[in-house]
Amino acid sequence: xxxxxxxxxxxxxxxxxxxxxxxxxxxxxxxxxxxxxxxxxxxxxxxxxxxxxxxxxxxxxxxxxxxxxxxxxxxxxxxxxxxxxxxxxxxxxxxxxxxxxxxxxxxxxxxxxxxxxxxxxxxxxxxxxxxxxxxxxxxxxxxxxxxxxxxxxxxxxxxxxxxxxxxxxxxxxxxxxxxxxxxxxxxxxxxxxxxxxxxxxxxxxxxxxxxxxxxxxxxxxxxxxxxxxxxxxxxxxxxxxxxxxxxxxxxxxxxxxxxxxxxxxxxxxxxxxxxxxxxxxxxxxxxxxxxxxxxxxxxxxxxxxxxxxxxxxxxxxxxxxxxxxxxxxxxxxxxxxxxxxxxxxxxxxxxxxxxxxxxxxxxxxxxxxxxxxxxxxxxxxxxxxxxxxxxxxxxxxxxxxxxxxxxxxxxxxxxxxxxxxxxxxxxxxxx
Amino acid sequence: xxxxxxxxxxxxxxxxxxxxxxxxxxxxxxxxxxxxxxxxxxxxxxxxxxxxxxxxxxxxxxxxxxxxxxxxxxxxxxxxxxxxxxxxxxxxxxxxxxxxxxxxxxxxxxxxxxxxxxxxxxxxxxxxxxxxxxxxxxxxxxxxxxxxxxxxxxxxxxxxxxxxxxxxxxxxxxxxxxxxxxxxxxxxxxxxxxxxxxxxxxxxxxxxxxxxxxxxxxxxxxxxxxxxxxxxxxxxxxxxxxxxxxxxxxxxxxxxxxxxxxxxxxxxxxxxxxxxxxxxxxxxxxx
Numbered sequence: 001x002x003x004x005x006x007x008x009x010x011x012x013x014x015x016x017x018x019x020x021x022x023x024x025x026x027x028x029x030x031x032x033x034x035x036x037x038x039x040x041x042x043x044x045x046x047x048x049x050x051x052x053x054x055x056x057x058x059x060x061x062x063x064x065x066x067x068x069x070x071x072x073x074x075x076x077x078x079x080x081x082x083x084x085x086x087x088x089x090x091x092x093x094x095x096x097x098x099x100x101x102x103x104x105x106x107x108x109x110x111x112x113x114x115x116x117x118x119x120x121x122x123x124x125x126x127x128x129x130x131x132x133x134x135x136x137x138x139x140x141x142x143x144x145x146x147x148x149x150x151x152x153x154x155x156x157x158x159x160x161x162x163x164x165x166x167x168x169x170x171x172x173x174x175x176x177x178x179x180x181x182x183x184x185x186x187x188x189x190x191x192x193x194x195x196x197x198x199x200x201x202x203x204x205x206x207x208x209x210x211x212x213x214x215x216x217x218x219x220x221x222x223x224x225x226x227x228x229x230x231x232x233x234x235x236x237x238x239x240x241x242x243x244x245x246x247x248x249x250x251x252x253x254x255x256x257x258x259x260x261x262x263x264x265x266x267x268x269x270x271x272x273x274x275x276x277x278x279x280x281x282x283x284x285x286x287x288x289x290x291x292x293x294x295x296x297x298x299x300x301x302x303x304x305x306x307x308x309x310x311x312x313x314x315x316x317x318x319x320x321x322x323x324x325x326x327x328x329x330x331x332x333x334x335x336x337x338x339x340x341x342x343x344x345x346x347x348x349x350x351x352x353x354x355x356x357x358x359x360x361x362x363x364x365x366x367x368x369x370x371x372x373x374x375x376x377x378x379x380x381x382x383x384x385x386x387x388x389x390x391x392x393x394x395x396x397x398x399x400x401x402x403x404x405x406x407x408x409x410x411x412x413x414x415x416x417x418x419x420x421x422x423x424x425x426x427x428x429x430x431x
Numbered sequence: 432x433x434x435x436x437x438x439x440x441x442x443x444x445x446x447x448x449x450x451x452x453x454x455x456x457x458x459x460x461x462x463x464x465x466x467x468x469x470x471x472x473x474x475x476x477x478x479x480x481x482x483x484x485x486x487x488x489x490x491x492x493x494x495x496x497x498x499x500x501x502x503x504x505x506x507x508x509x510x511x512x513x514x515x516x517x518x519x520x521x522x523x524x525x526x527x528x529x530x531x532x533x534x535x536x537x538x539x540x541x542x543x544x545x546x547x548x549x550x551x552x553x554x555x556x557x558x559x560x561x562x563x564x565x566x567x568x569x570x571x572x573x574x575x576x577x578x579x580x581x582x583x584x585x586x587x588x589x590x591x592x593x594x595x596x597x598x599x600x601x602x603x604x605x606x607x608x609x610x611x612x613x614x615x616x617x618x619x620x621x622x623x624x625x626x627x628x629x630x631x632x633x634x635x636x637x638x639x640x641x642x643x644x645x646x647x648x649x650x651x652x653x654x655x656x657x658x659x660x661x662x663x664x665x666x667x668x669x670x671x672x673x674x675x676x677x678x679x680x681x682x683x684x685x686x687x688x689x690x691x692x693x694x695x696x697x698x699x700x701x702x703x704x705x706x707x708x709x710x711x712x713x714x715x716x717x718x
């Protein structure tokens with residue numbers, strides 16, 4: 001076996017046997033990614049659904065149909081319940097709001113030309129004002145769809161007009177002049193609907209379009225276009241790149257400390273008396289670090305893909321991001337190994353540096369949440385470029401040219417850090 | 432004198448800042464010889480060993496292996512086998528895995544590697560425990576493994592830095608036997624130790640260092656004769672114990688016996704420790 005491969009294989013074997021090291025190198029980043037992804041919203045396209053509970057107090061065909069519309073709505077996660085249950089669930093924060101379809105909803109809906117409109121009651125958690133506004137809009141949307149169906153059905157309209165004409169006739173207290181105008185209006189409307197029916201039967205509907213078919217104010221045609229997604233598909237798309245970044249940091253710190261450990265325990269001395277160059281010894285350590293970070297990254301991406309709905313734009317882009325990040329952190333590992341003369345010193349200094357890089361690089365909090373000056377400072381952190389490259393592959397759908405900037409920076413960081421670290425390592429050895 | 436010189440140090444010097452760790456050191460080690468390098472803490476022994484192994488570059492002078500090769504050159508370095516004072520093995524690996532790894536770095540492959548690993552395990556009496564992780568080994572077993580890792584590639588020169596620190600008498604004795612066997616096999620051994628009785632028992636020649644300088648270098652018996660001082664007779668002739676220093680303890684005892692009654696006596700002959708203390712002084716060295 002090539003000495004560099006033998007050195008790397010030795011380090012990987014030791015890592016696999018170090019249960020604590022293995023846990024923090026591979027399992028902990030995965031747990032972080034899953035935990036934070038779940039906390040910040042979990043899966044689901046387009047940012048998730050709003051949980052509501054619906055109470056049908058009307059119990060008519062119309063109210064049941066409206067409930068069915070809401071249940072089928074992709075924006076909502078609907079459960080049915082009683083009013084008591086609804087109030088309790090919202091009060092305890094289990095649901096964002098409750099909607100009560102009030103008694104008389106169905107009857108009111110049958111007569112859009114007169115009487116009270118169909119009514120629902122919305123009770124929302126005061127702490128979720130924005131969601132309450134969204135729910136109100138969603139309810140209006142599905143109510144108007146119901147109205148649209150009504151205007152598309154001339155038979156229903158004619159029945160409703162007949163009912164309205166009857167109610168006008170029986171309204172004793174109505175002003176005779178107003179009654180006369182209502183009767184004229186409903187009569188003309190009734191005639192128009194009959195005329196429309198006749199025209200449709202004569203297959204001349206095109207002259208009127210769809211007649212009164214729905215009073216559609218604007219017909220929006222759905223055009224098929226390629227959507228350029230610039231927003232994560234779900235919270236895991238943010239938490240997994242961050243988890244990978246934490247894994248890279250942990251692995252770099254671990255291997256940096258292990259190199260110091262080789263020095264303090266004397267094994268490095270034995271390696272240096274072998275007929276291999278010092279560069280080969282360091283390259284072996286870097287290769288082990290590189291292999292571990294690549295494995296870690298792919299394990300997280302595969303788990304994210306299979307279980308948490310991540311959809312990397314391409315395997316090639318993901319590999320480019322992963323390999324670039326691994327190169328960067330292998331170089332950083334080399335630099336960390338010369339920061340302290342003991343494992344404790346190297347570990348302390350290394351983690352302090354890495355946590356700062358992570359904090360300013362978006363490893364702890366997504367960069368877009370940070371203040372502007374921190375986003376500017378983040379340019380110096382390889383964690384930022386690593387996360388950007390991974391996000392570019394996972395949800396930003398970067399092109400190859402767009403990937404070149406973060407990946408190029410990462411590779412440059414890796415090469416420069418390795419060169420400086422190797423030189424400093426020689427210096428430390430000589431001193 | 433043993434065979435040809437395998438390691439030559441000429442006017443070797445090394446400083447660390449203001450400290451002169453090694454000062455104009457010259458000696459050579461031959462095939463089939465155990466060369467003991469003795470000295471108090473901070474005398475410069477480890478720096479000398481590290482320069483001999485090519486781990487540290489000397490400020491002045493030269494190190495040559497087998498008549499000209501430089502130890503810093505990886506091609507030449509394979510003639511060195513080093514057992515550092517620290518237990519330079521991996522606790523998480525088994526004894527066999529450690530040896531296979533170090534053997535691979537020495538360029539051994541395939542059947543040859545397996546044979547050498549088996550030989551080394553047998554040589555240091557670790558057969559039966561070779562599959563166990565090193566962290567389960569006793570101190571003596573780790574020391575023997577540390578030695579075995581230095582022998583895998585059959586180097587003609589062994590650099591053994593305090594190879595018996597912290598081991599029980601049985602393991603120490605086993606290590607002595609192995610080192611003697613290696614010497615008898617024609618290998619050269621540079622042996623540093625604090626234990627005078629080890630050096631006296633094992634070493635063909637001994638160099639005594641202090642403050643980076645070589646104070647004396649010769650065969651053990653010559654060093655004792657030259658620097659050991661006189662023998663001391665502790666005798667009781669009915670007047671309490673008397674202490675008599677003499678170069679001829681036998682003659683002195685015969686003379687005392689002829690003069691009158693000798694109840695008890697004990698003779699303390701000079702040894703290597705006397706040589707060491709006479710040369711380096713009796714004040715404490717804490718660094």
